[in-house]
Amino acid sequence: MRVTVRYFAIVRELLGRAVEERELPAGTTAGHLLDELAREHPAIERLRRSTMLMVNYQYVPPEHVLQEGDEVALIPPVSGGSGPFAITTDPLDAESVARAVAWPGAGAVVTFTGTVRATARGKAVHYLEYEAYPPAAEQAFRQIASEIQERWGIDRVAIVHRVGRVEIGEASVVIAVASPHRAEAFDACRYAIDRLKQIAPIWKKEVYEDGEVWIGSEAAYQQAFGHSTPPVS
Known part of the structure; x- marks a missing residue:
């Protein structure tokens, strides 16, 4: 059978490609595929403990059996x-994101806007680069909204994230929550950004004058390579 394998952020840079097609025997699991990739590419072997697997935009365990035409993604830490x-x-x-969730029954519309700051880790930041696995990230946003509805009974949630180069002072993410009461809206909005950072396949690279680093993956780099920034070819 034939499957598509996608790589993002750290893994993409280390392998030098974003996607490839692979022929696999019937019955191959996602874990077996990861084993095969790790044997071929030492970089993946060194990062495998912090790498998750997605199949057709859903996180899967290693024992998940692959099917013809599946899209498999190796997800480094987000x-x-x-x-x-x-x-x-x-x-x-x-404002447009907030308008999308507003409704007559809302006593509160709470928004969170994440913006690019000029300094981080004691260094001057020139700009950020965001990379995402869009269909899976948008599915993660829907999952977060579903969790909010189950926990607070709120069904008016919007999440929009920017990718590519984002300059200092520009917004990288906007979350809006509308609710009859302000306390639940504040709690749900904070939950959304915290949860987004846990499960959404979105990666941030900070670019400095003297280098760059994928944030959220720094610990994995240090463990795998003994330094905090990826090798630059």
Whole structure:
């Protein structure tokens, strides 16, 4: 059978490619595929403990059996509702995202806007680069909204994240939550950004004058390679 394998962020840079097609015997599991890739590429072997697997935009365990035409993604560590749930290269507008969830029964519309700051880890940041696995990230946004609805009964949630180069002071993510009461809206909005950082396949690279680093993957780099920034060819 034939499957598509996609690589992102750290793994993509180390392997020098974003996608490839592979022929596999019937009955191959996602874990077997990862074993095969790790044998071929020492970089994957060194990062495998912090790498997760997705098949057709869903996280899967290693024992998941692959099927003809599946899309498999190796997910390095990552830095539901009314929507929109979107990955975009366009500049973000917090007001338009808030309007998307507003409704007559809302006593509160809470928004969170994450912006690029000029310094981090004691260094001057020139700009950020975001990379995402868009269909899977948008599915993760829907999952977060579903969790919010189950926990707080709120069904008016929007999450929009920008990818590509984002300059100092520009917005990288906007989350909006509308609820009859402010306390639940604040709690749900904070939950959404915290949960996004846990499960959404989105990666952030900080670019400095003297180097760059994938944030959220720094510990994995240090463990695998003994330094905090990836090798640059």
